[in-house]
Amino acid sequence: MKPKKPKETAAEMTELVLPNDTNTLGNLMGGRLMHWMDIVSAISAQMHCNRIVVTAAVDFVDFKHPIHLGEIVKLSARVTRAFNTSMEVYVKVIGKNLRTGEEKFCNQAYFTFVAVDQDGLPISVPPIEPETEEEKAQYEDALARRNMRLMLAGKIKPDLKILSDLLT
Numbered sequence: 001m002k003p004k005k006p007k008e009t010a011a012e013m014t015e016l017v018l019p020n021d022t023n024t025l026g027n028l029m030g031g032r033l034m035h036w037m038d039i040v041s042a043i044s045a046q047m048h049c050n051r052i053v054v055t056a057a058v059d060f061v062d063f064k065h066p067i068h069l070g071e072i073v074k075l076s077a078r079v080t081r082a083f084n085t086s087m088e089v090y091v092k093v094i095g096k097n098l099r100t101g102e103e104k105f106c107n108q109a110y111f112t113f114v115a116v117d118q119d120g121l122p123i124s125v126p127p128i129e130p131e132t133e134e135e136k137a138q139y140e141d142a143l144a145r146r147n148m149r150l151m152l153a154g155k156i157k158p159d160l161k162i163l164s165d166l167l168t
C-alpha cells in the first residue's frame, strides 16, 4: 500500500462553547471535549486509510486549563504512525478567547483507531511516512506508546523494558 504523509491526514475542527456544553461553573465539560477529540481524530484516521474506523484506545488525557462559555475550541489531529490495522492519532486542543484574542494550549492526547471492513473485522492500512523532525520523533516514539497501551490492555505480556522505552 502506498504510504501517506502525516499532513495528508491532517484534520481540523472549530467549536463554540455553548451553555449546553458547560458545567455549573460555566466551563466546557471534559466529556464534551473528549467527544470532539474523538470525532476530529477519527476523521484524521479515516483520511489516512479511507476505511471505517473504530476507537480502540485513548491514552492519558489531562485538562490543563478550563475553556469558558463563549470561547472557541480549536482541535487539530494527524496520524503519527500506522501499524498493521491500527493507527495512532495525535490530537491537540487550543482554547481561544475571541474578545482578547488570547490562545491557550489546553489539552493533547493520542487516540488509537482500527480500520475495519463491513463486518467489523480489522483490515490493513497504509504506512505513514513522516517528513518533519517533529513527525519523525512522534513516529519513532509511537512504538513505545503502542507497546505500553497493549501491555495495559493485557494484549501483550508485562515487560519492564516497555516502561523504560517509554520513559527514555
Ligand SMILES: CC(C)(COP(=O)(O)OP(=O)(O)OC[C@H]1O[C@@H](n2cnc3c(N)ncnc32)[C@H](O)[C@@H]1OP(=O)(O)O)[C@@H](O)C(=O)NCCC(=O)NCCS
Residues within 6 Å of the ligand: 054, 055, 056, 057, 082, 083, 084, 085, 086, 087, 112, 114, 116, 120, 122, 149, 150, 153, 155
Ligand atoms: C478495536 C477492535 C476492532 C480490535 O479487535 P481485536 O479482535 O482485538 O483485534 P486484534 O487483537 O486482531 O487487534 C487489531 C488491532 O487492534 C489493536 N488493538 C486492539 N486492542 C487495542 C488496545 N486496547 N489499544 C490499542 N490497540 C489495540 C491491535 O494492536 C491491532 O493493531 P495492529 O493490527 O496494527 O497490530 C475491537 O476490540 C473492537 O471492535 N472494539 C470496539 C470498538 C468500539 O466500539 N469503539 C468505540 C468505543 S465506545
